Amino acid sequence: MAIQRLLPPLSTPRLADHQEEQDAVLVEEVTKVFMKSRPWLPWQKGKDARTVRAVDRVSLRVKRREIIGILGSNGSGKSTLIRILSTLLIPDSGRVTIFGYDVVRDEAIVRRLINRVSVEASFFKKLSPMENLIYAARLYNLPGRLARERIVSILERLGIGAARIKQPLEDMSRGMQQKVAIARAFLTAPVLLLLDEPTTGLDPRSKLDVQTFVRELREVHDATILLTTHDLEEAEALCDRVAIIDQGRIVALGSIDELKQEVMHQLGLSVPASMHQVFMHYTASHRITEEDILRYGSWEKAFEALEAMREEEE
Numbered sequence: 001m002a003i004q005r006l007l008p009p010l011s012t013p014r015l016a017d018h019q020e021e022q023d024a025v026l027v028e029e030v031t032k033v034f035m036k037s038r039p040w041l042p043w044q045k046g047k048d049a050r051t052v053r054a055v056d057r058v059s060l061r062v063k064r065r066e067i068i069g070i071l072g073s074n075g076s077g078k079s080t081l082i083r084i085l086s087t088l089l090i091p092d093s094g095r096v097t098i099f100g101y102d103v104v105r106d107e108a109i110v111r112r113l114i115n116r117v118s119v120e121a122s123f124f125k126k127l128s129p130m131e132n133l134i135y136a137a138r139l140y141n142l143p144g145r146l147a148r149e150r151i152v153s154i155l156e157r158l159g160i161g162a163a164r165i166k167q168p169l170e171d172m173s174r175g176m177q178q179k180v181a182i183a184r185a186f187l188t189a190p191v192l193l194l195l196d197e198p199t200t201g202l203d204p205r206s207k208l209d210v211q212t213f214v215r216e217l218r219e220v221h222d223a224t225i226l227l228t229t230h231d232l233e234e235a236e237a238l239c240d241r242v243a244i245i246d247q248g249r250i251v252a253l254g255s256i257d258e259l260k261q262e263v264m265h266q267l268g269l270s271v272p273a274s275m276h277q278v279f280m281h282y283t284a285s286h287r288i289t290e291e292d293i294l295r296y297g298s299w300e301k302a303f304e305a306l307e308a309m310r311e312e313e314e
């Protein structure tokens, strides 16, 4: 399908010839364990700190130009994996290479090839979206006029009109700030884009716009995209393949159709399973009933509510 060109053109960083043939991402047997201390609750004083295997012997190969989704419940290890890929965390064991470069040994090179978007994006809150994004554009050596054109164009597409572009970021809603974080990722054309829940909290139109940008980055700039999402429709609409992660381990990996067929066979269904059935099947800890869906209005809302309850219990 031809992709609609929405933004002023960008030059894409070039990979050396030998890198063109490399896998975009190669994750080999990666493990990351965190210590969880509980000193602040009086009744838990004296209890040992416990460990959490946030990522547990994960292996994954992502081909160039692939859009791959990482699905999993809250706390299943998605963000930890993304943080390792983006050089923010060092794995305890195993190895990750991005276009052949090791994320630990070749950190500086890897950082030039990737861009990461997450909800905890750091900005100068007293400055406006335009000022923040111009600052980012300078870091990326993007010429001023092109940067301004692109910033206005992206923010407008995401529903942040001219009047708001110059207001302090701290006066904007969380969703609006999220859009500015997304806009920052689309300022440049990274070779690998890591999106950690890019559309959580966005309205339906903005979600679709982000999805269009993601496709454009792949179609026009040959980018590879790895994203985490709780939105199963989004995964279905966008991803060539998805990996389902549960308690730090990849428990399923394949195209949407492959996973639906697999679960159809496993459950003895007569038609391919829905993505909800696929997700539920592989993340055994979740049991969302028809009653929950009725009570909360949709499967996603029931999922969010039950996850929030589970987090509180923990």
Ligand SMILES: Nc1ncnc2c1ncn2[C@@H]1O[C@H](COP(=O)(O)OP(=O)(O)OP(=O)(O)O)[C@@H](O)[C@H]1O
Residues within 6 Å of the ligand: 034, 035, 036, 052, 053, 054, 072, 073, 074, 075, 076, 077, 078, 079, 080, 081
């Ligand atoms: N810095 C840290 N210190 C201690 N534990 C951590 C740290 N970061 C993550 N964890 C733990 O590691 C596990 C995986 O967390 P992670 O944030 O990767 O999950 P997630 O799948 O991204 O969750 P969510 O969908 O809620 O964003 C969780 O149990 C979490 O509490």
